[in-house]
Amino acid sequence: MTAVRCIDLCKTYRQGDQDIKALDHLSVDIEKGEFVCLMSPSGGGKTTLLNAIGGLDIPDSGEVWIAGERIDQMSKGQLADLRLANIGFVFQAYNLIPVLTAQENVEFVMQIQGVPAAERHDKSFAILQEVGLKGLETRRPAEMSGGQQQRVAVARAIVSRPELVLADEPTANLDSKTSAELMELFTELNEHHNTTFVIATHDRRVQAYAKRLVRMLDGRIVDDIEQHAA
Amino acid sequence: MRMFVVLSRLAWRYLWRNHRRTIVMLSAIAVGAWAMIFMTALTRGMVDQMIVDGISVIPGHVQIHDPDYLDDPSINNRVAYSDAELAARFEDLDRVAWAARVRVPAVVTSERESRGVTLLGIDPEAERSFSFIDYDAVDGRFLEGPDDNGIVLGAKLADTLETRVGKRVVVMSQDPENEIADRGFRVVGLFHAEMEATEESLAFVGKRTAQKMLRIGDSVTEVAFVGDDYRDVEPLYSKVVERVDDAVQVSRWTEVDTYLGTMMGMMDGFMLIWVIVIFLALSFGLVNTLVMAVFERIREIGLMLALGMKPAMILGQIIIESMMLLSVGLLIGDVLAWATIKPLEGGIDISIVAKGMEMFGASSVLYPNLDVDDVILANVVVLVLGFFASLSPAWRASRYEPVEAITKV
Numbered sequence: 001m002t003a004v005r006c007i008d009l010c011k012t013y014r015q016g017d018q019d020i021k022a023l024d025h026l027s028v029d030i031e032k033g034e035f036v037c038l039m040s041p042s043g044g045g046k047t048t049l050l051n052a053i054g055g056l057d058i059p060d061s062g063e064v065w066i067a068g069e070r071i072d073q074m075s076k077g078q079l080a081d082l083r084l085a086n087i088g089f090v091f092q093a094y095n096l097i098p099v100l101t102a103q104e105n106v107e108f109v110m111q112i113q114g115v116p117a118a119e120r121h122d123k124s125f126a127i128l129q130e131v132g133l134k135g136l137e138t139r140r141p142a143e144m145s146g147g148q149q150q151r152v153a154v155a156r157a158i159v160s161r162p163e164l165v166l167a168d169e170p171t172a173n174l175d176s177k178t179s180a181e182l183m184e185l186f187t188e189l190n191e192h193h194n195t196t197f198v199i200a201t202h203d204r205r206v207q208a209y210a211k212r213l214v215r216m217l218d219g220r221i222v223d224d225i226e227q228h229a230a
Numbered sequence: 231m232r233m234f235v236v237l238s239r240l241a242w243r244y245l246w247r248n249h250r251r252t253i254v255m256l257s258a259i260a261v262g263a264w265a266m267i268f269m270t271a272l273t274r275g276m277v278d279q280m281i282v283d284g285i286s287v288i289p290g291h292v293q294i295h296d297p298d299y300l301d302d303p304s305i306n307n308r309v310a311y312s313d314a315e316l317a318a319r320f321e322d323l324d325r326v327a328w329a330a331r332v333r334v335p336a337v338v339t340s341e342r343e344s345r346g347v348t349l350l351g352i353d354p355e356a357e358r359s360f361s362f363i364d365y366d367a368v369d370g371r372f373l374e375g376p377d378d379n380g381i382v383l384g385a386k387l388a389d390t391l392e393t394r395v396g397k398r399v400v401v402m403s404q405d406p407e408n409e410i411a412d413r414g415f416r417v418v419g420l421f422h423a424e425m426e427a428t429e430e431s432l433a434f435v436g437k438r439t440a441q442k443m444l445r446i447g448d449s450v451t452e453v454a455f456v457g458d459d460y461r462d463v464e465p466l467y468s469k470v471v472e473r474v475d476d477a478v479q480v481s482r483w484t485e486v487d488t489y490l491g492t493m494m495g496m497m498d499g500f501m502l503i504w505v506i507v508i509f510l511a512l513s514f515g516l517v518n519t520l521v522m523a524v525f526e527r528i529r530e531i532g533l534m535l536a537l538g539m540k541p542a543m544i545l546g547q548i549i550i551e552s553m554m555l556l557s558v559g560l561l562i563g564d565v566l567a568w569a570t571i572k573p574l575e576g577g578i579d580i581s582i583v584a585k586g587m588e589m590f591g592a593s594s595v596l597y598p599n600l601d602v603d604d605v606i607l608a609n610v611v612v613l614v615l616g617f618f619a620s621l622s623p624a625w626r627a628s629r630y631e632p633v634e635a636i637t638k639v
């Protein structure tokens with residue numbers, strides 16, 4: 001089954017008096033269970049594409065289908081439901097709610113989903129341990145390092161086992177060891193739960209884990225290769 | 231419900247993120263609520279006092295008259311029942327005092343001056359339970375019975391007439407045939423009242439003496455009843471109505487003294503206006519606080535929307551935050567008001583500023599009256615209006631585009 005289908009997406013931003021094509025007639029299909037890495041230099045359109053797939057941003061033209069449903073025409077409420085039920089996000093710039101503790105941030109999505117408190121607590125506790133944040137459950141984001149915050153964001157994205165995880169530069173603030181651990185975790189989820197991953201990065205260390213590498217430039221796909229784990 | 235808990239926790243945390251602003255706003259709300267309630271209690275106390283004083287002049291909570299009397303309070307419009315008939319009709323009234331009296335306009339003339347007054351022919355025993363006059367505190371003596379030949383004047387009136395206890399005055403009025411009815415009286419007593427107006431305008435004589443002077447046999451112009459509570463005269467009113475027929479008209483005191491009645495009716499309206507005016511002042515601060523709180527949180531709101539929160543939940547979160555702020559502020563204000571009013575319930579002496587007030591029928595000791603209904607009114611108005619004031623900032627917050635919020639670095 002096709003998890004993500006993008007057909008002829010265009011998105012143009014105006015910057016000063018010049019138009020920037022963040023997405024330029026881009027089409028791509030991603031099957032369920034794929035582990036895709038979007039690679040490009042900064043400004044290549046990765047974030048714009050992830051936002052379109054996640055229904056956070058509507059492209060100027062083209063179609064976006066998630067799990068067989070067309071989403072670029074959905075209402076805000078429908079999109080919110082879709083994200084809540086199906087998609088785990090790790091955002092590039094801003095991820096955590098500052099007034100909530102690490103554990104509360106992880107529980108946030110489950111809370112809106114209506115997961116019972118005890119289950120929520122157990123799951124968030126376990127996942128924080130998995131991402132190496134045991135003991136930091138009650139810290140607020142401001143009391144954690146950039147890398148720790150990033151891991152909380154990852155924990156939140158995967159804790160309710162979404163079908164699709166969209167991660168924008170998830171290793172940007174992590175050292176090599178932690179980023180390797182994170183990628184291992186992603187790989188494991190991908191293999192055991194058949195979770196679809198789309199990861200935007202320009203980090204070469206991340207590439208190695210990808211089973212499919214999509215290279216972008218100026219809003220277009222310039223290269224799309226399957227690769228087998230090293 | 232579950233959502234409510236989630237949103238409440240977020241709202242509460244956000245409220246305390248900016249301590250300073252929240253505390254400033256809480257203080258403003260608390261002071262506002264305090265001012266609403268405190269002023270209301272003072273005004274309520276003042277009006278209550280005016281009414282109590284006023285009723286004791288009328289006096290009575292319910293009265294019966296001839297159907298034409300209120301429009302034309304003339305000696306010709308007398309109550310259709312004789313003394314014996316009145317006694318038969320009202321004897322069985324429980325916990326109700328009643329008295330029949332003659333009330334006519336008259337002129338009192340002393341050796342030097344004359345003044346228009348309201349002449350009341352009364353049975354002092356029947357009136358004892360609801361008269362504002364303390365019979366024992368009268369200079370000289372009070373009337374001793376319906377046949378007393380003396381007259382009791384207000385102390386102020388006696389001053390104006392330049393007369394005193396022991397002197398004689400002439401009282402002049404009209405009989406039913408429009409003939410002059412007059413009689414000489416010896417001043418036997420001078421009474422004191424809270425209000426100058428009362429002291430200046432009332433003269434008491436024996437009921438039967440008045441009836442003889444006015445040549446009206448044993449008839450009276452009004453019968454007055456006093457029940458438990460002047461605020462709620464309906465039970466008394468219906469009891470009296472049950473016992474009379476069409477020959478007379480039964481009125482509540484608010485209908486007899488329309489000035490006081492209107493006053494009492496206006497009171498509630500006044501409270502509401504006062505509360506709303508203070509709220510309007512508060513609402514600027516409130517809306518401003520919310521707008522700030524939303525503005526500095528654009529990215530977080532965007533993030534929540536991106537994670538799957540619906541716009542309605544953002545709306546709810548901001549409104550809950552506002553309601554929390556208001557509730558806590560109100561609570562502090564209520565306690566503050568209670569703590570400041572309670573010690574003053576014994577009365578505040580405002581005689582320094584009260585000279586002018588007596589003219590309007592206010593007395594010089596103010597008894598603040600903390601009415602639970604007024605407190606509830608103030609709180610409800612603030613919460614309800616606060617809710618509406620919060621809608622616009624909350625609505626704006628819920629309209630943010632998640633992507634703009636989260637991609638800004």
Ligand SMILES: Nc1ncnc2c1ncn2[C@@H]1O[C@H](COP(=O)(O)OP(=O)(O)O)[C@@H](O)[C@H]1O
Pocket residue numbers: 013014015020021022040041042043044045046047048049637
């Ligand atoms: N909100 C925006 N307004 C104007 N230009 C934007 C906006 N978002 C992205 N862009 C531009 O679109 C292009 C693609 O950006 P982006 O998708 O963030 O690339 P990447 O994530 O690969 O770095 C860039 O040139 C960027 O400057």
Ligand SMILES: [Mg+2]
Pocket residue numbers: 043046047048092168
């Ligand atoms: Mg990017």
